[in-house]
Amino acid sequence: MDDIVRLGREQLATVTAAELSLRAVARELGIVSSAIYRYVKDRDELLTLLIVDAYDEVGAAVEDAVAAASRRSPRARALVACQAFRAWSLREPSRFALLFGTPVPGYAAPADRTVEPGTRVPAVLMALLEEAHQTGSVTPPAGPVPRSVRRDMDAIAQEYGLTAPAASLARGLGLWSALVGAVSFEIFDQYGPDTFTDPGAFFDLHLEALITSVGF
Amino acid sequence: MDDIVRLGREQLATVTAAELSLRAVARELGIVSSAIYRYVKDRDELLTLLIVDAYDEVGAAVEDAVAAASRRSPRARALVACQAFRAWSLREPSRFALLFGTPVPGYAAPADRTVEPGTRVPAVLMALLEEAHQTGSVTPPAGPVPRSVRRDMDAIAQEYGLTAPAASLARGLGLWSALVGAVSFEIFDQYGPDTFTDPGAFFDLHLEALITSVGF
DNA sequence: GAGAAAGCAAGAGCAGTGCTCACATTTGGC
DNA sequence: GCCAAATGTGAGCACTGCTCTTGCTTTCTC
Numbered sequence: 001m002d003d004i005v006r007l008g009r010e011q012l013a014t015v016t017a018a019e020l021s022l023r024a025v026a027r028e029l030g031i032v033s034s035a036i037y038r039y040v041k042d043r044d045e046l047l048t049l050l051i052v053d054a055y056d057e058v059g060a061a062v063e064d065a066v067a068a069a070s071r072r073s074p075r076a077r078a079l080v081a082c083q084a085f086r087a088w089s090l091r092e093p094s095r096f097a098l099l100f101g102t103p104v105p106g107y108a109a110p111a112d113r114t115v116e117p118g119t120r121v122p123a124v125l126m127a128l129l130e131e132a133h134q135t136g137s138v139t140p141p142a143g144p145v146p147r148s149v150r151r152d153m154d155a156i157a158q159e160y161g162l163t164a165p166a167a168s169l170a171r172g173l174g175l176w177s178a179l180v181g182a183v184s185f186e187i188f189d190q191y192g193p194d195t196f197t198d199p200g201a202f203f204d205l206h207l208e209a210l211i212t213s214v215g216f
Numbered sequence: 217m218d219d220i221v222r223l224g225r226e227q228l229a230t231v232t233a234a235e236l237s238l239r240a241v242a243r244e245l246g247i248v249s250s251a252i253y254r255y256v257k258d259r260d261e262l263l264t265l266l267i268v269d270a271y272d273e274v275g276a277a278v279e280d281a282v283a284a285a286s287r288r289s290p291r292a293r294a295l296v297a298c299q300a301f302r303a304w305s306l307r308e309p310s311r312f313a314l315l316f317g318t319p320v321p322g323y324a325a326p327a328d329r330t331v332e333p334g335t336r337v338p339a340v341l342m343a344l345l346e347e348a349h350q351t352g353s354v355t356p357p358a359g360p361v362p363r364s365v366r367r368d369m370d371a372i373a374q375e376y377g378l379t380a381p382a383a384s385l386a387r388g389l390g391l392w393s394a395l396v397g398a399v400s401f402e403i404f405d406q407y408g409p410d411t412f413t414d415p416g417a418f419f420d421l422h423l424e425a426l427i428t429s430v431g432f
Numbered sequence: 433g434a435g436a437a438a439g440c441a442a443g444a445g446c447a448g449t450g451c452t453c454a455c456a457t458t459t460g461g462c
Numbered sequence: 463g464c465c466a467a468a469t470g471t472g473a474g475c476a477c478t479g480c481t482c483t484t485g486c487t488t489t490c491t492c
Contacts, residue, residue, distance in 0.1 A: 016318055018234035023478065034480080035441050043479065101318030102232055103404055111409055119408065141425065148414035149421055156411070173407065174398070174422040180406070181397015182390070188319055190396070191389065192335065193327055195372070198364035205365055206390040209357065213429040239449065250451080251470050259450065 003029060004039055008050050009095070017098045022046060044107050047098075051109060052117050054095040059120030061088045066124055074132035075216035081124050082179050082207050089183045096187060100180050122176045126160060129172045132216055133164035139215045140168045171214040178210050219245060220255055224266050225311070233314045238262060260323050263314075267325060268333050270311040275336025277304045282340055290348035291432035297340050298395050298423050305399045312403060316396050338392045342378060345388045348432055349380035355431045356384045387430040394426050 007025045015021075022043050026036040040046050065084035066077050089096040099118070103109075132138035145153070145167050153166035162169065185191050186199050196202050223241045231237075238259050242252040256262050281300035282293050305312040315334075319325075348354035361369070361383050369382035378385065401407050402415050412418050 016234075016320075018232075018318070018320070019478090021478065022480090031440095032442050033478095034443075034482090037480075038440060097318040100400075100404075100406065102234070102313040104232075104234070106235075115408060143424070145421065146414070146417040148417050149412070152412050152414075152418070170418065170421055171425060173411075173418075174394075174425060177397045177401040177406070177422070178390075178394035178426070179397070181393045181395070181400065184316075184397065184400070185393040188316075190316065190393070192331060195389075196365070196368050198362070198368075201362040201364050202368070202386065202389075205362065205386055206393070208359070209387060209390060209429050210394070213425050235449090237449070238451090247469095248471055249449095250453090250472075253451070254469060 001039055004036070004046065005049050005053055008046050009053065012050060012094045012098065013092075014094075016094055017047065017050075017101075017104050020047065020050075047104060047107055048110060048113060050095070051098060051114055054092070054099055055114065055117035055120065057095075058085065058088045058092075058099070059117060059124075061085075062121050062124050066128070074128045074135070074137060075211060078125060078128045078175075078211055078214075078216055079207060081121075081128065082175075082211075083204075085121060085179060086183050086186075086203060089187060093187045096183065100184060101188075122173070123160065125176055126156075126162060126169065126172050129168055129214065129216075130162045130164050133162075133168060137216070138164070138168060140165045141171055141213075141215055143167070145170065168215060175210050175214050179207075182206055182210075217255055220252070220262065221265050221269055224262055225269065228266060228310045228314065229308075230310075232310055233263065233266075233317075233320050236263065236266075260320075263320060263323055264326060264329060266311070267314060267330055270308070270315055271330065271333035271336065273311075274301065274304045274308075274315070275333060275340075277301075278337050278340050282344070290344045290351070290353060291427060294341060294344045294391075294427055294430075294432055295423060297337075297344065298391075298427075299420075301337060301395060302399050302402075302419060305403060309403045312399065316400060317404075338389070339376065341392055342372075342376060342385065342388050345384055345430065345432075346378045346380050349384060353432070354380070354384060356381045357387055357429075357431055359383070361386065384431060391426050391430050395423075398422055398426075 004025060007028050008020065011020055011024060011028075020043070022036050022040070023033040025046070026033045029036070040049075062081050062084045066081050069077050069080045072080070129138065133140075149170055150166045153169040156169060157163065157166070164172075182203060186203065220241060223244050224236065227236055227240060227244075236259070238252055238256070239249045241262070242249045245252070256265075278297050278300045282297050285293050285296045288296070345354065349356075365386055366382045369385040372385060373379065373382070380388075398419060402419065
């Protein structure tokens with residue numbers, strides 16, 4: 001079972017999720033193609049395993065990076081978290097694509113297995129936001145928050161035990177989506193060919209702006 | 217030829233890029249599967265055609281929306297541009313995925329055919345930024361810009377005839393990636409299930425923050 | 433220890449894919 | 463009308479996911 005996940009992960013290094021081949025896994029496992037179905041119900045099943053695997057790994061990477069900077073300010077740790085996220089993603093582009101790219105056609109991730117690991121990274125960001133709020137080191141953005149958004153944010157606050165205002169939480173989610181967008185652009189070469197000689201420098205500059213915009 | 221692109225586009229409405237089937241196009245065209253290769257070299261070739269097609273359509277949609285608001289401020293038009301981008305993307309999720317999702321495995325978009333249409337939307341944003349700069353209605357972000365980023369931005373400014381400072385241009389590119397990230401999250405349901413009762417309201421709120429962060 | 437039960441592997445087979453090739457047919461220009 | 467170019471045909475190869483029947487091997491039970 002572990003071997004299957006391992007081989008799938010290895011295959012994902014050279015090939016994207018859409019063309020992940022169960023037959024190839026079986027082949028490398030030294031087993032006939034049909035025998036793989038003893039262990040894995042579906043191609044989708046293997047995808048789910050790999051998704052959870054990847055979510056957990058990137059989640060752990062970000063959590064570890066933040067923990068290692070525990071003595072620094074929430075803002076500094078938010079930067080660290082985002083940079084750790086980028087670093088993992090650049091190291092594992094295919095698995096990043098598996099998590100945040102085009103969903104595999106016909107595949108719907110089973111929420112009961114993927115939601116919890118999938119929220120680890122944003123949870124870190126929200127926790128830092130909460131800490132900053134508690135210590136008064138965050139300036140909640142001014143301006144009105146539409147009622148529906150306020151209600152949704154209140155629900156999230158309730159679920160995760162957050163006390164930061166809705167406006168801040170919304171900014172936090174915005175940061176999360178912007179972060180993935182930035183990394184996605186870099187990995188998938190969306191900025192245009194040869195735009196950046198030092199993508200990391202641009203990322204850091206952009207990240208500073210994003211974090212500041214959150215109010216950290 | 218037009219029929220092929222049209223059928224491909226139709227197929228993309230129900231199916232994602234990775235499983236776009238040349239045979240299916242031929243079938244719907246009432247032709248035997250191998251005959252399709254008279255018109256289209258490759259599956260990749262068809263993908264390229266569809267990519268260019270989609271880039272052009274979303275580019276035109278954004279340009280039109282901005283043109284229709286020509287009497288409003290650059291900031292307001294930037295909002296309009298981003299909202300038009302989101303609207304098109306929600307209308308055409310598969311084609312959005314084709315442009316901004318996981319690259320199709322083994323497929324590398326030929327730069328000479330996709331770069332120009334692919335830069336139409338960011339070009340609109342950069343043009344608005346330039347206009348705001350010219351009219352003094354943009355406050356360029358403070359803080360140092362790393363040398364490499366400055367050099368890269370200068371190259372872009374040169375290529376597109378922009379006079380706005382490097383810091384502003386960098387923010388403009390950041391906005392572009394954050395915009396795609398936000399739309400991607402919404403389309404691919406990355407925020408989590410049932411997070412937002414009114415995704416549009418959240419998007420607008422987030423967008424305001426992004427635009428403000430650019431300095432508009 | 434013998435026999436039943438469960439686990440595991442094999443191999444054939446189906447429907448689908450991209451793509452190639454030799455061959456047939458239609459079409460257009462002279 | 464003729465010839466050549468353009469277009470369509472059908473068989474075939476290698477690959478995919480997945481199912482089903484058959485058989486072997488290990489393990490558990492009495």
